[in-house]
Amino acid sequence: MKKQILIVDDELSILKLLNFVLSKDYDLIIKNSGVDAFNWLEEGNDPDLIISDLHMPYFDGSSFIRNLKVSGYYRDTPVILLSGADDLENKVTEMAIKVESFIQKPFNPDQLKSIINTLIVS
Secondary structure (H helix, E strand, C coil): CCCEEEECCCHHCCEEEEEEHHCCEEEEECCCCHHHHHHHHHCCCCCCEEEEEEECCCCCCHHHHHHHCCCCCCCCCCCCEEEEECCCHHHHHHCCCCCEEEEEECCCCCHHHHHHHHHHHC
């Protein structure tokens, strides 16, 4: 059985790229906002990994991850933050919430796969 990855991003081009790169090896659940993703999680779904954009409308990535990590149930779910922010490392530090990894957009698909394999051994 394939591992399940929840992808949260509002950029169609990134979603298509992630789908192309990861769908062969993983079951992907794609949500366009933190609100949609949190609603999906509240239905009792439990992904093996979450990839989230930082900048999204309504409920941004930092709010989504903060709520996720304090929820208790998803505290140990690995999170990869994906963002085009120039100072991504500083933003992650400022969030004061543990994310297992972060990657700058545009990203190297092989690097992303390597990080995923490290976080969730298939």
